[in-house]
Amino acid sequence: MEHWWYRNIVEPGKLPLLLALTAFVVTFLATRFVTRMIRAGRGPFHDVSSGGHHVHHAVPGVVLMCVGGFGGVASGGRGWTAGATAVVFGIGAGLVLDEFALILYLQDVYWSEQGQKSVEAVVLTASLLVIMLVGFSPLGVNDVGADERQDRASVITTLLGNFALALAALLKGKFRMAVLGALIPVVALVGAVRLARPGSPWAARLYRHRPRATARAERRARRHASRWGPWEHRLGDLLGGTPTDQLKRRQENHRG
Numbered sequence: 001m002e003h004w005w006y007r008n009i010v011e012p013g014k015l016p017l018l019l020a021l022t023a024f025v026v027t028f029l030a031t032r033f034v035t036r037m038i039r040a041g042r043g044p045f046h047d048v049s050s051g052g053h054h055v056h057h058a059v060p061g062v063v064l065m066c067v068g069g070f071g072g073v074a075s076g077g078r079g080w081t082a083g084a085t086a087v088v089f090g091i092g093a094g095l096v097l098d099e100f101a102l103i104l105y106l107q108d109v110y111w112s113e114q115g116q117k118s119v120e121a122v123v124l125t126a127s128l129l130v131i132m133l134v135g136f137s138p139l140g141v142n143d144v145g146a147d148e149r150q151d152r153a154s155v156i157t158t159l160l161g162n163f164a165l166a167l168a169a170l171l172k173g174k175f176r177m178a179v180l181g182a183l184i185p186v187v188a189l190v191g192a193v194r195l196a197r198p199g200s201p202w203a204a205r206l207y208r209h210r211p212r213a214t215a216r217a218e219r220r221a222r223r224h225a226s227r228w229g230p231w232e233h234r235l236g237d238l239l240g241g242t243p244t245d246q247l248k249r250r251q252e253n254h255r256g
Contacts, residue, residue: 014133016072016086021129023087027094028122031057036241039111056102061095064088097122111244116233119240124176131183168192173200197221 037043048055068089075081100121101109109115162185169191170178181188195217196202207214237243 016082017133019083020086020090023090024094025126027091028098031098056099057095058099061092064092068092113243116236119236165189165192172202173197
């Protein structure tokens with residue numbers, strides 16, 4: 001175990017990344033626990049206000065990200081300073097992405113369905129960090145051998161090809177596959193060759209005069225929603241808490 005730790009984590013310099021990932025996940029879980037307790041009126045927790053204005057935890061999160069990010073750059077990625085700044089950055093990122101939906105919609109949607117975007121952003125970010133931790137490099141450059149790295153044309157071709165696949169998946173409305181595909185090209189390939197989602201830029205542009213393709217895309221979207229939608233909602237409720245409107249409906253149904 002000690003040999004594996006040194007060979008796979010310490011020697012490649014991945015320890016700061018592991019520390020940042022751990023701090024990121026722990027901070028998100030702790031933050032959601034505290035906000036749930038505040039929402040339920042339990043425990044000693046309460047909102048922080050200054051001058052009558054609610055201070056969102058994304059504010060100290062941004063400060064911590066700046067301290068950790070610039071501190072990590074200054075440390076050169078070496079020594080205990082690199083690990084400490086990685087932890088600070090991970091904590092800040094956890095606080096900021098916990099309110100990702102607020103930044104996205106520019107309004108307080110924390111306990112709404114739109115607020116579940118924060119949970120999705122956190123899960124996606126944590127997945128990317130884990131993938132990087134186990135050895136994948138962006139856009140599939142890890143698949144290029146030592147001899148090929150000497151040929152800049154090969155590297156550039158690989159980068160452009162994988163970027164094109166990720167971009168195609170993004171235009172087809174498959175955001176998660178596009179992001180993951182930046183690290184795992186086969187994921188981007190699957191997203192690029194499958195039907196575009198209804199309402200995506202690809203469908204709006206290329207399916208306008210293809211009613212069969214539009215119908216197939218809509219059927220596939222409905223099947224996906226019926227099969228995976230409930231599980232996605234349950235996961236979102238488990239990690240981020242049930243949206244207020246859904247909670248009210250459940251309470252009304254229970255009373256009825």
